[in-house]
Amino acid sequence: MTRDQHKTPEEILQSYQNAFSQNISESRIERHITGMKKTEFVHIWIHINRSVFKEGLKHLFQFDECPHFAVTSGYDINDNIDLIYHFSIYHGFPHKELSINFKVTLPKSDPTIETITDLFPGALISEQEKQEMLGVKVKDIPTNKRIFISDDFPTNVFPWRRDETGPQKFVKNLHEVEQ
């Protein structure tokens, strides 16, 4: 792909709006400048509905034949778990790379999401981590075992959760002295 074929952040966002209009609840483009030459960089944020999440990631291949998957981050917020899939496209072209972040909200009553390892094989470790840390269930994950947490750790405790399934009972505050 040549530099002329690159889409602008606005065109990319518009393309998502056209393809998944009612399934995109929130989106924004962040622009920042650095250095004395005022070089600009752009971060795009898209909050996408779970039902079209996989389609949304496939849509990314229209802009770049190999989008780079960075990592999935996530947090527990009230009755939901939010996952953010971080990608970047157009690497290899100085100052043209765009970061695209997809947020997906999963209800705690059914925290399942499709695997993306068929599109991005490098995402396996990230998916395994989300399963054990947040209690998310990744459908069709190729290797369904723990990666960071040891096998003897309880299976119903998820370290990044803020509710009753969180790790509170394992926390020892050293400043609290037993009487």
Add this chain to the structure above:
Amino acid sequence: MSPVTKTTFQLPIGPIHPALKEPVAFQFEIDGERIVDVSVALGHVHRAIEWAGTKRNPIQVLYLAERICGICSYCHPMAFSLAVERIADIEVPEHAQYLRVIHGELERICSHILWAGVAAHEIGFDSVLFLTWEIREKVLDLTEYLCGNRITKGITMIGGVRRDITPEMYPKIHETLQYLKDRFEKLRHVFLDDKTFIMRSKGCGILTKEEALKLAAVGPTARASGVKKDVRLDQSYFAYGDLDFDYVTPDVLTGEVNGDVYDRIIVRLLEIKQSISLIEQCLEHMPSGAIVSEPKIAKLLAKLKTVNGEGIGRMEAPRGEVFHYVKMNANEHIYSWKVRAPTYSNIMPWIPMLKGQQIADIPIVAASTDPCMSCTNRVTVIENKNSFALDKEELHQQSIQKSRRLNA
């Protein structure tokens, strides 16, 4: 005699091993000396740092982030502050952006030279290990001169840096850079022309461009496979947009890309030279101004307590892209923090690199991605359920013997 049906055996390496700077466990399936398959297990030193971060305020997290890794003690807190600066909309003074580049490149030089020494040690070339560590010592002296610390530098602050580099300090910096340039030719000659290095590294641990892209490899590991990917150029941060440099891929030197260990050596060596040039450019074009946007930390903290939002911080660490995601919700503590160190992305590419290699090549191939994982004791070889231990010396000796065999 009964016929032998089983042709492959399991060879576990790690979690503790000299070729790995931090614990990680490999399970190799071997057929004689050849590796047929590999699986990797992580998490032996998971310290719940991301969780601990959510119990701290952003300034406290800087010092926690600094302790994620001893070698990348600058890029982790810096990536975190980049993310926080996005959320709180903090402008970093231009002078501070140039200072940030200098510290980042010094860290890269230290890390790459350290790696070169470790790589030499892995193939039994310990005299080169001492040569590289002598050079690194000079760079650490300069780091101490500029930051007051040698390893955990304590230089990062949200909105800038904590110490200035004034023109009176330039001669000392130029002196160290000149020393590095003088020694560079010797390093280049040892690593790229030496018969043993060439035999042990050429055609060894190959990662193709397709695999590197598919498995999301980052940093010198990806660039050595011909993937032009460097956050400094792709998405400018600090003052990198003002500086003159280009992607370092092995074809710059040899005209071809093989994606083997030799190519990874080329990329790291050339990047040392590139970092020297970047520091010189910064010193030459250094703008004047403040070193931090808000020098009063209490005032900065009061502002950070009121911000709401999420942001990402990306920068090119010595080993590749480091990625931090931060969410803040107008509270004293940060709400969520995800740290993605470059090795996290470079674990999966180990598998194609190691397949088809010999046992004696494990140390150099594993070390060739410069993994951010630690040190060792023994390896257990399980053969027909009767296991016997292969200690670190023995595995290291196998690697040395291979070098000697090739030289004979």
